Amino acid sequence: MDNTVNYSELFSRLLDNEGNLNNSMLTFLYYMFPRDLFIRALSLLESNDMLIYILEEGLVNDNSTGKEAERTVTLADKPTSERSTNTLEDKQDTDSIKKGNNSSDTDTHERIEDMDKLLKDIYNDDDYQLLYRLIVKSDNxxxxxxxxxxxxxxxxxxxxxxxxEIHSAEESNTNNSTIQDIMINEIDDIEEFKEDRVGQLDAYSFSKQRYFKIDKIMCSHLLAYSILLRSSLKNLNYFVQKKSNVLLIRISNIDEWLKLHINIVI
Structure with a gap:
């Protein structure tokens, strides 16, 4: 692995012009990474075990569902005068269903647009304004x-x-070095700034670039999510929407979000 390589650019070429996996690039990346790292990352991307949990802003305090439930009344609770109009209401409901079928295509289109926007927001969230978590599930x-x-x-x-890496630093008499010195590269010269997003820390800084030394520490999980979220929006769309290999789970309840942290993150 080479620190001078723009990994984001390489990963952005993972798909060809037809939107399918580029076999030539797959072969190139296979030989580029040690320990079968790329193959393991690609297997993860196709495993259906990668999850993206996102807390949808603005829905946490939405009580519309509860209010709607309070307004729901069963037929047995209705007065006799209201029950007599039930047949007419059923006919109106049937007509509504027919009209609803005609609008199903519109609803599907709106859902796709909504998902496209959400994926774009996640991909472009360099300043981490969104609340989302990356989880890989495991059976064992x-x-x-x-x-x-x-x-x-x-x-x-x-x-x-x-x-x-910590033990190697201790054995090489670099005890005065901090973990930051061992693990992070800092770039102060703006002319030397890189466009690579893989391993980048504090991406929102305009005066300094900081990169984790990914040549020292890289696992298949970090590589897989980097391919997904640090390369190209089309990669994210491919694995989430087209292939449905990566699951995007939208959470609108703050209690469920806290349970996620208690059971998984912490």
Missing amino acids: ESPIYVDLKDWTCSCTEYCELFSK
Whole structure:
């Protein structure tokens, strides 16, 4: 792995002009990463085990569902005079269903547009204004929490690589070095700024660029989510919408969001 390479640009070429996986680029990336890292990341992307949980802003305090339930009245609760009009209401309901079928295409189009906008917001969220979490589910182990913002992962591979780098620094008599010195590259010269988003920390800073040394620590989970969220919007659309390999779970209830943190993130 080379720190001078723009990984975001390489990953953006993962799909060809027809929107399918580019076999030539797949082969190139396979040989570029050690430990079968790319193959494992690609397998993750196609496994249906990668999840994106997002807390939808503006829906947390929405009590419209409860209010609607309060207005619901069963037929048994209605007065006799209201029951006599039931047949007419049923006919009107049937007509409404027919009209509803005609508008189904419009509803589908609106849902697609809504999803497109949400994916675009997630992909462009460099300043981390959105609340979303990246989780990899596992049948035999605890779910894995991935954080591209700080380049961390709760998997065993990441922990082992991190520990190895710390021990190597201690053995090479660099005890005075901080973890930041060991793990992070800083670029102060604006003329040397890079466009690469993979491993970038504090992406919203205009005076300094900071990159995690991904050549030292990279697991398949961080690589997979980087391909998804740090390369090209078309990659995100491909795996979430076209192939439905990555699940986007929208949470509108703050209690459910807190349960997610208690059960998985923490």
